[in-house]
Amino acid sequence: MSRSLPSNVRPLRPDMAAQSDALLSAAELSPEVALLVAQLFQSLADPTRARIMYALTKGEHSVNDLAQIAGISPSATSHQLKSLRDLRIVKFRREGTRVYYAVDDAHVAALFQEALHHVAHVIYALPDHATIR
Numbered sequence: 001m002s003r004s005l006p007s008n009v010r011p012l013r014p015d016m017a018a019q020s021d022a023l024l025s026a027a028e029l030s031p032e033v034a035l036l037v038a039q040l041f042q043s044l045a046d047p048t049r050a051r052i053m054y055a056l057t058k059g060e061h062s063v064n065d066l067a068q069i070a071g072i073s074p075s076a077t078s079h080q081l082k083s084l085r086d087l088r089i090v091k092f093r094r095e096g097t098r099v100y101y102a103v104d105d106a107h108v109a110a111l112f113q114e115a116l117h118h119v120a121h122v123i124y125a126l127p128d129h130a131t132i133r
Contacts, residue, residue, distance in 0.1 A: 043087050044112070048072060049080050054116075056090060057109045060102040 067077040
């Protein structure tokens with residue numbers, strides 16, 4: 001899972017909002033965008049990473065804290081976090097010798113929360129209430 005964003009993919013600047021809107025309203029996904037979407041979902045398709053992501057949606061955590069939460073070694077946790085970081089799903093900061101992780105942006109947290117809402121609907125057989133834009 002150590003895939004990085006392609007070199008031609010850059011963070012969106014405010015003056016690029018029209019391009020973002022065009023991407024969201026396109027009739028179909030380009031192969032490049034489809035690959036990025038698939039990589040995003042693939043990165044979350046692991047129970048260990050799902051536990052890590054759930055913790056990070058609640059707030060920033062150190063690698064050691066995340067290792068304890070996920071029930072794996074700090075080294076294995078760092079490996080999981082690197083793959084998430086490469087796809088800009090999580091970000092990190094250093095404080096002395098400790099490294100702290102958080103979700104990269106609100107979109108990532110919202111995506112994960114939507115997945116949890118879907119799971120709740122499946123588990124409890126709740127009716128659909130979302131409107132797809």
